[in-house]
Amino acid sequence: MLKAQIQADMKTAMKAGEKTRLGVIRLILAAVKQREVDERIELDDTQVLAVLDKMMKQRRDSIEQFGAAGRQDLVDVERFEVEVIQGYLPQALDEAELAALVEAAVTQSGAAAMSDMGKVMALLKPQVQGRADMGAVSAQVKRRLGV
Structure with a gap:
């Protein structure tokens, strides 16, 4: 399970003395635990991926805002967090793969207009x-x- 992998990586980071990496891993586990407590369930890999995806979106937004404010120090911190989080996500789709998935989904759903989005x-x-x-x-x- 992905959650078990993250916990194992936390132990490894603790032993290696990687304080910044350890901090990010703890943030990930805290977000997972928070969702488990809120919903009173044990998250499976798909749900953990959703948590990680949400964390990535938050980091991207922060990088954009900190960059606009000229805070390069904070941008660097957020980029490091993105790198660590990205290590737990599956390999990103390239444009061609994404286009093929979109085309298949449009065909499968029979979508013809924006109302079918x-x-x-x-x-x-x-x-x-x-x-x-x-x-x-x-x-x-x-x-x-066609919008």
């Missing part, structure tokens, strides 16, 4: 979770549906 996104979300930015996926679906 929800159907397409519902099919795509489990396939691209943690492998692509959902904003980019949404933009590609919109282009495909």
